[in-house]
Amino acid sequence: MPNISHRGQIMPASPIRKLVPFAEAAKKKGITVYHLNIGQPDIETPAPVLEAVRKSDFKILEYSHSAGNESYRRKLTTYYSKFGITVDHTEIIVTTGGSEAIIFGFMACLDPGDEIIVPEPFYANYNGFATEADIRLVPVTSSIDTGFALPPIEEFEKKITPKTKAILICNPNNPTGYLYSGAELNVLKNICLKHNLFLFSDEAYREFSYDGENISALQIEGLENHVVVFDTISKRYSACGGRIGAFVTHNRGLLDSVMKFAQARLSPPSFAQIAAEAAVDLPDNYFDSIKAEYQSRRDLLVTRLNTIPGVFCPNPGGAFYAMARLPIDDADKFCQWLLEEFSYEQQTVMLSPATGFYATPGLGRQEVRFAYVINRENIAKAMECLAKALEAYPGRQ
Amino acid sequence: MPNISHRGQIMPASPIRKLVPFAEAAKKKGITVYHLNIGQPDIETPAPVLEAVRKSDFKILEYSHSAGNESYRRKLTTYYSKFGITVDHTEIIVTTGGSEAIIFGFMACLDPGDEIIVPEPFYANYNGFATEADIRLVPVTSSIDTGFALPPIEEFEKKITPKTKAILICNPNNPTGYLYSGAELNVLKNICLKHNLFLFSDEAYREFSYDGENISALQIEGLENHVVVFDTISKRYSACGGRIGAFVTHNRGLLDSVMKFAQARLSPPSFAQIAAEAAVDLPDNYFDSIKAEYQSRRDLLVTRLNTIPGVFCPNPGGAFYAMARLPIDDADKFCQWLLEEFSYEQQTVMLSPATGFYATPGLGRQEVRFAYVINRENIAKAMECLAKALEAYPGRQ
Numbered sequence: 169m170p171n172i173s174h175r176g177q178i179m180p181a182s183p184i185r186k187l188v189p190f191a192e193a194a195k196k197k198g199i200t201v202y203h204l205n206i207g208q209p210d211i212e213t214p215a216p217v218l219e220a221v222r223k224s225d226f227k228i229l230e231y232s233h234s235a236g237n238e239s240y241r242r243k244l245t246t247y248y249s250k251f252g253i254t255v256d257h258t259e260i261i262v263t264t265g266g267s268e269a270i271i272f273g274f275m276a277c278l279d280p281g282d283e284i285i286v287p288e289p290f291y292a293n294y295n296g297f298a299t300e301a302d303i304r305l306v307p308v309t310s311s312i313d314t315g316f317a318l319p320p321i322e323e324f325e326k327k328i329t330p331k332t333k334a335i336l337i338c339n340p341n342n343p344t345g346y347l348y349s350g351a352e353l354n355v356l357k358n359i360c361l362k363h364n365l366f367l368f369s370d371e372a373y374r375e376f377s378y379d380g381e382n383i384s385a386l387q388i389e390g391l392e393n394h395v396v397v398f399d400t401i402s403k404r405y406s407a408c409g410g411r412i413g414a415f416v417t418h419n420r421g422l423l424d425s426v427m428k429f430a431q432a433r434l435s436p437p438s439f440a441q442i443a444a445e446a447a448v449d450l451p452d453n454y455f456d457s458i459k460a461e462y463q464s465r466r467d468l469l470v471t472r473l474n475t476i477p478g479v480f481c482p483n484p485g486g487a488f489y490a491m492a493r494l495p496i497d498d499a500d501k502f503c504q505w506l507l508e509e510f511s512y513e514q515q516t517v518m519l520s521p522a523t524g525f526y527a528t529p530g531l532g533r534q535e536v537r538f539a540y541v542i543n544r545e546n547i548a549k550a551m552e553c554l555a556k557a558l559e560a561y562p563g564r565q
Numbered sequence: 566m567p568n569i570s571h572r573g574q575i576m577p578a579s580p581i582r583k584l585v586p587f588a589e590a591a592k593k594k595g596i597t598v599y600h601l602n603i604g605q606p607d608i609e610t611p612a613p614v615l616e617a618v619r620k621s622d623f624k625i626l627e628y629s630h631s632a633g634n635e636s637y638r639r640k641l642t643t644y645y646s647k648f649g650i651t652v653d654h655t656e657i658i659v660t661t662g663g664s665e666a667i668i669f670g671f672m673a674c675l676d677p678g679d680e681i682i683v684p685e686p687f688y689a690n691y692n693g694f695a696t697e698a699d700i701r702l703v704p705v706t707s708s709i710d711t712g713f714a715l716p717p718i719e720e721f722e723k724k725i726t727p728k729t730k731a732i733l734i735c736n737p738n739n740p741t742g743y744l745y746s747g748a749e750l751n752v753l754k755n756i757c758l759k760h761n762l763f764l765f766s767d768e769a770y771r772e773f774s775y776d777g778e779n780i781s782a783l784q785i786e787g788l789e790n791h792v793v794v795f796d797t798i799s800k801r802y803s804a805c806g807g808r809i810g811a812f813v814t815h816n817r818g819l820l821d822s823v824m825k826f827a828q829a830r831l832s833p834p835s836f837a838q839i840a841a842e843a844a845v846d847l848p849d850n851y852f853d854s855i856k857a858e859y860q861s862r863r864d865l866l867v868t869r870l871n872t873i874p875g876v877f878c879p880n881p882g883g884a885f886y887a888m889a890r891l892p893i894d895d896a897d898k899f900c901q902w903l904l905e906e907f908s909y910e911q912q913t914v915m916l917s918p919a920t921g922f923y924a925t926p927g928l929g930r931q932e933v934r935f936a937y938v939i940n941r942e943n944i945a946k947a948m949e950c951l952a953k954a955l956e957a958y959p960g961r962q
Binding site: 169170172173174175176177179180181182185208209210211212213217218221222223224226227228229230231232234264265267268271275276277278279280282293296297300302333334364365366393394406407408409410411419421422425426428429431432433434435436437438439440443 | 566567569570571572573574576577578579582605606607608609610614615618619620621623624625626627628629631661662664665668672673674675676677679690693694697699730731761762763790791803804805806807808816818819822823825826828829830831832833834835836837840
């Protein structure tokens, strides 16, 4: 039998999905599991977005343009302009989810062995995309004690080598919820200009910024040829299954290169492009209620977490995630124990151990990520479970 | 400004799409262009396939399972069983188009620098996927004089090195339309067993086999752990824009590895999975009329081509492509000239120069590919144009 490749062997498994079998077993025992572990929103996809697809009347499900339908790209420029972002439709390449935009960026900007500096904890799938592109993610550690603020400039400069080609941020951040300030983006600007680096900015959660203004990397003046934004409709419109994202940059040479990757895979999905185009026409107040809902969940979650003895949860400024430090020996063990051995009134909680979000071995062992994608009533019940679990957990510290 | 990567520079542009600006210019001059250049079928997508999406009533466009909806994968096993192919639903990973299945195969089976032997001419985008995976495609040349039959076994064995990990075929073939025989597949089986290689079989055009039986690589007994089939609904149901394909293998270790790649990009498109699942329920006779239509187009095209002085077109057994040798100096120049300088009664023809389908420099300079995805009336008009063009072309040989 032929062997799979070394690359196929070292490709990381999803750290978030590895607990799924334990959750399934718990459910089979009749236990209610509160899913605070994954970023699948419970908010309904806006009806006009789904209706646009259901009312479509084309006869042939054709390839679209490799960069995405021009009508959609033109409309997206109006979406961006609402955030003060000026882009031309030719500066947008529609991708198959934000995932593909990230892979395109890694492939077109870095060669095998090159390095990207990324504040940790970070979105775990960046590891998989880095393996595919055969590049290295070099972490700089942000700390729960400072609420996961951008590490100081010296920490970045310590990590720069001749192989460093880019800095990657996620703003607001998954998994920490941290919202970067204008001053922090300015620090990144200076590093990128000084060392001639790309700035990759994953802005999947742009709309969900609660305390302070969200600033896109595309708004940083003087960094136009360095900035690439990875975007997606997934979280914004509860449209994760559409698989529509975008690769956005002012760098024309980079666009030319990425178009070659886009042409090789022919086109992004046609049905969901119709949905995505309709989404741009949603009224401006669409996000008001969604944002208010997430913010009220955040406030409930963070407040309740901080009342549990030994728990510390900094208040996240955006996205729909929060990271908390728990009085435990090992987050992986604890999260598995919650599903395998614990229940309170036939209920338990599924969380993501933070270890999967750190690249530095040993970090995050007392931290877990919460995705507040369930309603407040269930968040309250989940917090009650968690408080009881922390009392009962044999590895409490 | 930071530089794009070497990989981003050497990524090949689509040889099929590079003539598009010349076609657009011709149309602006009022010239009708018969598009025989790309594999976008003009056949309507079956109504029940589109209706399934339009009648869907879910409220949240959620991520699907990373391997695709279980209901769809289970249904696909009945699709395959109609061809005598026995697969379990856990041996199918639904991908974003056939393209993604190919990338997954390259990534999980080969390491950077490893080699795949592939009969040329071959589907041009394999070059792009090979660049992404940092692997080498090693051609063995099939000849128009033998109708593009599989090259003799010695030709394969001459190309085998310690870095050879797989053989890649497309059956029926794009761009040649060649349909591999059972005897030829047996030759490949023996090579793969002897040298412990994977056999990648791109079977996008399975249904479109006109002369003789289509045999899937999954039916080769004794090669179960070596065979990977790359599949897609794109051509089968005129559903190119859905972006639904499949990675199919009996090799469990490989499936485990590919699942990690599938999880990193989260899921294939949800809307089109509904369409694809409905397509499996089409009546068995659905393909009869489609196949008859393509076959009559082929017969017309090939017959007409062979009546033009100096033209030779072997009769392709499948797919919807034909390759012909023309009495010209240079296929790239000729195809551009057709759009830029020629017209007959305000009409011209757009073709694909064969050079983009060969890896060996200099091959295919007198060959072009025809995609018979326009109706017979237009094929007849296109052939009339081509005959006139070949009379007028200054580089005629």
